[in-house]
Amino acid sequence: MHADRDVVLLITHSGDYFTIDRVAEAVSKRGAQTFRFDTDKFPMTVKIEANLSNSGSNHKLEYSDVLRQAAPCLSSLNTEQVQAVWMRRIWQPDLGKELAPKFQAACSNESLAVLDGFWDSLREATWVDDLQRISAAENKLRQLRIASEVGLVIPRTIVTNNPQQAREFFGEVKGKMVAKLLRPLSYGMQASSFFMYTSAVKEEDLLDAETLRYCPVVFQEQIPKQLELRAVYVNGNLFVGALDASEYAASTQDWRRGTKEALTWQPYQLPDKLIRCLDAFMARFGLIFGAFDFIKTPSGEYVFLEINPTGEWGMLERDLEYPIADAIASALLSTSPKQNALT
Secondary structure, eight states: OOOOOOEEEEEEOTTOOSHHHHHHHHHHHTTOEEEEEEGGGTTTTEEEEEEEETTEEEEEEEEOOGGGGGSSSOSEEEGGGEEEEEEOOOOOOOOTTTSOHHHHHHHHHHHHHHHHHHHHTTTTSEEESOHHHHHHHTOHHHHHHHHHHTTOBOOOEEEESOHHHHHHHHHHTTTOEEEEOSSOOOTTOOSOTTSSSSEEOOGGGGGGGGGGGTSOEEEEEOOOOSEEEEEEEETTEEEEEEEEGGGTTTTOSOGGGSOGGGOOOEEOOOOHHHHHHHHHHHHHHTOSEEEEEEEEOTTSOEEEEEEETTOOOHHHHHHHOOOHHHHHHHHHHSOOOOOOOOO
């Protein structure tokens, strides 16, 4: 007999707090149990056992850390128990320092392959969100295409590894240009001024443009800012925070690099027409959750920048008392909405 499916699996890492705790609390208030899977602790602390045969299959996950036994959530889990999965973060395995460096990559890759099988064993559960849909939605070029197709305004954008094209685009936008990457790189990558957060490009930066031969970069026209908006979408519910860009624009183009003192979130209401575009965007990707970034220009235009399908929202719940964790818990424990195919 199968175990009752009354567990919500929370996928994260050991350094993650606040948002993961809020969701766990909201799930518990609805009468379900939670299991927190810190993916960086596999395989050193977390053990996975897979059993497969013609009669069926199941996976078991267990913490070997004795301190875990005192935790408020479960310390072992059979995938037959899992009703829903919240995909917060997947981290690289932490293999410690005892393993010889020549074996680190192979063991890490094998561990990630085992995790892929573990995710597959949870295919009948409700996911917020499905890993394949998250992966598809993380492609920023696809984001921009679909955003434009559903009626959102997007910045003029080029992606190139051609230094001359970057210089020509700089001229076309009259020097108002920012650079960003399609995927984040480690902080230690210092080879070029382009390996960075979203940052304004100066003419002298283009002297270093030959490094584009090694790594293409996204260049966009720099959009004038009145407000920067983080719009958190959860199963049709929208929670929007606004930042006054004048408070940090002199020091950075990216609010994530602003000082805590400069980041004063205010509640904000998007116009209905824009909300309908977001509904259409999320339907195209088949996502339940997403964190949108927009600029509101001084002329009142809303410009789409990107969506992070596993983006941060804790600051909005903390500062604006938005019930985002509650909305996520509700989405996890309610019937999953129909998810349309990505096009």
